[in-house]
Amino acid sequence: DQQVKQNSPSLSVQEGRISILNCDYTNSMFDYFLWYKKYPAEGPTFLISISSIKDKNEDGRFTVFLNKSAKHLSLHIVPSQPGDSAVYFCAASLGFGNEKLTFGTGTRLTIIP
Amino acid sequence: EAGVAQSPRYKIIEKRQSVAFWCNPISGHATLYWYQQILGQGPKLLIQFQNNGVVDDSQLPKDRFSAERLKGVDSTLKIQPAKLEDSAVYLCASSFDSPGQYFGPGTRLTVT
Numbered sequence: 355d356q357q358v359k360q361n362s363p364s365l366s367v368q369e370g371r372i373s374i375l376n377c378d379y380t381n382s383m384f385d386y387f388l389w390y391k392k393y394p395a396e397g398p399t400f401l402i403s404i405s406s407i408k409d410k411n412e413d414g415r416f417t418v419f420l421n422k423s424a425k426h427l428s429l430h431i432v433p434s435q436p437g438d439s440a441v442y443f444c445a446a447s448l449g450f451g452n453e454k455l456t457f458g459t460g461t462r463l464t465i466i467p
Numbered sequence: 468e469a470g471v472a473q474s475p476r477y478k479i480i481e482k483r484q485s486v487a488f489w490c491n492p493i494s495g496h497a498t499l500y501w502y503q504q505i506l507g508q509g510p511k512l513l514i515q516f517q518n519n520g521v522v523d524d525s526q527l528p529k530d531r532f533s534a535e536r537l538k539g540v541d542s543t544l545k546i547q548p549a550k551l552e553d554s555a556v557y558l559c560a561s562s563f564d565s566p567g568q569y570f571g572p573g574t575r576l577t578v579t
Contacts (some may be wrong), residue, residue: 459508
């Protein structure tokens, strides 16, 4: 049972435009959500997170939105840059973030110059 | 600050052989995790340590996988004997009271 789902395996966006990556989850007990970015032959890098008590968190070009009623979160990147081309993983935790992470299958983002 | 170190980066073995992976977490990070990432999937937690004690090993195939974290710092993950389906990237991560876990570069294991 896939508790965290990323239904788009890939996404292509023009440089300078907005990239929107989506994630759905099924376990209503998840309390903390994180986005990771992964380049080839490297480990995932923590990008941004959001607690279930918030509906938005912003960090520079990256914003994460959480809709608890829909069990949906999204990552917005604006403006998109060529260096943003990577695989993005959504992850969820039952606790503060030091607890076990359940990952989605990832979305490969390609920024077109 | 040095990141999470892992070795080896790549390993090719035949099925039924044994293999071991090593991880050195970020200095001061009390929590250490081992994940398995099969091609096309997200990382899946195998085991979580808090200092040198096991917090969660519910998804560790204990008949063939073992892990230890002596002195609450470095950790080793062992597979014995390996099966074809163990081909994956094995990721080590660590954390200390932060919203995210910090991952190493991973060890890519190929079982033939």
